Amino acid sequence: MTRLNLNTTDIIKGVLSFLFFTALFLSCESNATPENSSQKIDASEIAVQGEMTAELTAPPKVPKPIGSRAATKLIVDMEILEKEEEMTDGVTYVYWTFGGSVPGSFIRTRIGDEVEFTLKNHPDNKLPHNIDLHAVTGPGGGATSSFVAPGHQTTFSFKALNPGLYVYHCATAPVGMHIANGMYGLILVEPAGGLPEVDREYYVMQGDFYTKGENGEQGLQAFDMKKAVDEDADYVVFNGKVGSLTGDNAITAEVGETVRLFVGNGGPNLVSSFHVIGEIFDKVNVEGGDMINKDVQTTLVPAGGSAIVEFKVDVPGTFILVDHSIFRAFNKGALGMLTVSGPENASVYSGKQQEGIYQPEGGTIQEMPDEGLVNKSPTKALTLTEKMKLGKTVYDKTCLACHQPTGRGITAAFPPLAKSDYLNEDVDRAIGVVVNGKSGEITVNGEKYNNIMPKQVLSDREVASVMTYIYNSWENNKTEVSESDVARVRNSH
Amino acid sequence: MKRISFIVLSIFFIQTNFLAQDMPAMKRINGGDFVPLYGSNEARVSVETFLLDIYPVTNEQYLSFLKTNPKWQKSKVISLFADKNYLSKWENDLSPNKEALPNSPITNISWYAAKAYCDCIGKRLPTMDEWEYVAMASETKRNAQRDSLFNQRIIESYETPQTYKKEVGSTYKNYWGIYDMHGLVWEWTSDFNSVLISGESRKDVDTDKSLFCAGGSVNATDLMDYAAFMRYAFRGSIKANYCIQSLGFRCAKSLKK
Ligand SMILES: [Cu+2]
Numbered sequence: 001m002t003r004l005n006l007n008t009t010d011i012i013k014g015v016l017s018f019l020f021f022t023a024l025f026l027s028c029e030s031n032a033t034p035e036n037s038s039q040k041i042d043a044s045e046i047a048v049q050g051e052m053t054a055e056l057t058a059p060p061k062v063p064k065p066i067g068s069r070a071a072t073k074l075i076v077d078m079e080i081l082e083k084e085e086e087m088t089d090g091v092t093y094v095y096w097t098f099g100g101s102v103p104g105s106f107i108r109t110r111i112g113d114e115v116e117f118t119l120k121n122h123p124d125n126k127l128p129h130n131i132d133l134h135a136v137t138g139p140g141g142g143a144t145s146s147f148v149a150p151g152h153q154t155t156f157s158f159k160a161l162n163p164g165l166y167v168y169h170c171a172t173a174p175v176g177m178h179i180a181n182g183m184y185g186l187i188l189v190e191p192a193g194g195l196p197e198v199d200r201e202y203y204v205m206q207g208d209f210y211t212k213g214e215n216g217e218q219g220l221q222a223f224d225m226k227k228a229v230d231e232d233a234d235y236v237v238f239n240g241k242v243g244s245l246t247g248d249n250a251i252t253a254e255v256g257e258t259v260r261l262f263v264g265n266g267g268p269n270l271v272s273s274f275h276v277i278g279e280i281f282d283k284v285n286v287e288g289g290d291m292i293n294k295d296v297q298t299t300l301v302p303a304g305g306s307a308i309v310e311f312k313v314d315v316p317g318t319f320i321l322v323d324h325s326i327f328r329a330f331n332k333g334a335l336g337m338l339t340v341s342g343p344e345n346a347s348v349y350s351g352k353q354q355e356g357i358y359q360p361e362g363g364t365i366q367e368m369p370d371e372g373l374v375n376k377s378p379t380k381a382l383t384l385t386e387k388m389k390l391g392k393t394v395y396d397k398t399c400l401a402c403h404q405p406t407g408r409g410i411t412a413a414f415p416p417l418a419k420s421d422y423l424n425e426d427v428d429r430a431i432g433v434v435v436n437g438k439s440g441e442i443t444v445n446g447e448k449y450n451n452i453m454p455k456q457v458l459s460d461r462e463v464a465s466v467m468t469y470i471y472n473s474w475e476n477n478k479t480e481v482s483e484s485d486v487a488r489v490r491n492s493h
Numbered sequence: 494m495k496r497i498s499f500i501v502l503s504i505f506f507i508q509t510n511f512l513a514q515d516m517p518a519m520k521r522i523n524g525g526d527f528v529p530l531y532g533s534n535e536a537r538v539s540v541e542t543f544l545l546d547i548y549p550v551t552n553e554q555y556l557s558f559l560k561t562n563p564k565w566q567k568s569k570v571i572s573l574f575a576d577k578n579y580l581s582k583w584e585n586d587l588s589p590n591k592e593a594l595p596n597s598p599i600t601n602i603s604w605y606a607a608k609a610y611c612d613c614i615g616k617r618l619p620t621m622d623e624w625e626y627v628a629m630a631s632e633t634k635r636n637a638q639r640d641s642l643f644n645q646r647i648i649e650s651y652e653t654p655q656t657y658k659k660e661v662g663s664t665y666k667n668y669w670g671i672y673d674m675h676g677l678v679w680e681w682t683s684d685f686n687s688v689l690i691s692g693e694s695r696k697d698v699d700t701d702k703s704l705f706c707a708g709g710s711v712n713a714t715d716l717m718d719y720a721a722f723m724r725y726a727f728r729g730s731i732k733a734n735y736c737i738q739s740l741g742f743r744c745a746k747s748l749k750k
Contacts, residue, residue, distance in 0.1 A: 082652075082654060083654070084654065094652050094653070094654060123578065123581070123737070123738045124654065124655065124738055125738075125739075126651060126652070126653075126654065126656075126679075126739045127651065127723065127726075127727060128726055128727055128729070128730030128731075147729070147730055148730065149727070149730040149731045149735055149737060150737050150738060150739060150740075151578045151581075151601075151735070151736070151737050151738055152576075152578075152735065152737075172726055173722045173723075173725075173726045174719045174722050174723065177648075177719065177723075181652075212649075222649045222652065223648070223649075223652060225645070225648060225716060225719055226645075226716075
């Protein structure tokens, strides 16, 4: 009962401080004062022992857990760097970073720590910056005392009073622009004794980016203030760029392990519907706070907020991390991968590897029995024009979400169908990919892919049409595929 | 072609006869009034007719100054007047930063140093209002505050790294015949910290409500506000003894009454 009361107070507190925060941004009132309700434990009374330098990590890594250490004086030394980096293939952006990465370095503290924070603004930077740590109780979350010009540094101290996973960000005007350029990260305040031990921990933070050119437009892209104000994002990504968590950069675990993800959302604008395809979160610290929710499919991560999610991985395969506002995942980059290796576990999951498959909405229904579909279609063969027409419909409904509107695919996740050497080399093999599905490593136009393409449950006529459509689009070799070709491949399997 | 030889000549002139450097490198700015900060602010400010350097002061020009004013050399400068970033990339007292060109703007100088330089040749630093007044002019318009392309360009230039390595005169010539007001370096003004912006946006809500209450989509005024906000935030973050890689200066002069 007491527990319940405490939680309720916390929630109310959370809501109030959220409203407070929002009020400052949305209204012209600036004289509200924050709620200052009493703490559960008076963390300000916790004495510190000794001092140590904080380990800071770039995503997706997190520093070592605090374990059983006592509260201490924790020295955090962080450098702000403005630098040009890749957003996606052929596209670069000038990021403003805390510690050289987007999101910024992960900071791990415990309740009662006295944090001595030094913020350094690199001499090559052009702008002043500061830091607002949501973990700090005090005006502006440290922002006022940390305002620092290029080539200078500033030091301030605070005591970590509330456990939880907090966002930090730059709050220099124009604040939206500083955040939009990547100035955010996470600071974890662990309770005394630390969080329960798990096997793997990772740092994942979403952000939306606004570039002068459209998504994919090559070259160095400037920040677009108008799009940012209109909330019209060109890129929505995890860890600062497209592909930061896919292919070789995928995070990993082994069957039977428990994975904890520290998930943040820097915004500046979009709220994330964080989901891992093929997993259910056993445990979620809602909004990074004290409240625990169980058996969660998708958790909301507000801009300027966080969540801690935990799940045990029972079967091997590739699990896809997405913002389930799904066009962001498949068209704007909010897609990551967790590769789980180890023995199959048939009691949990039998059959082909289906985890990690995203069935695009509007797609053809999958996993219906094959029989019946195969020979259902009327016998009269379609003309090339009819195939092209039906093929386009099938493509748009079924394949587009992964292979993209013009067949260009998504780097490291979905191979291109446009000008694809793999496709043009061997027609039967390509038909096979569609009717039987495909997993394991393949090389398309010199790039390696190692993902799963689900078996597409389509009639022979639909497959013949969609294959013909693909072969006769986007500079492919103009093969016309017949229904009997498809039937032959299907039966040879 | 004519202009180039004119530049070459005037640089030559400055170098050989530092103290005599005068009028040719300046342009007359006709006075007028304008709204200096953020679109919604009503307060108009008037600026008297004055003279302003066409270009920011260059490494080469500053070197000449150091030769005649040794107390401003790196090893001799009083720390109260310049922090330890003063001429930080200079190898020694008289060998300028090799990463930049002789004709690139001098940077990593304090406000005191900039002021001393101008004083020494019978000039002064421009006031913030004077500087802003000149900076609001595009190539063709005396007041381009409401030109969204102009503003977008300014914001982009503020984001571009390492522009201090460019040469003076390499950006654009504005309505007054003045170069490089945006796109090269930030510039010191005599009263750089007279507008108290902490840079901490939520505190600054009081200073300018409009920026945070502006609803709807962004327009030219908003863009102008953002550009101005970046400039004022920069000024708010500095102190007179600070020396910064991306901060230079140019001199102004009042007309005799
Ligand atoms: Cu910043």
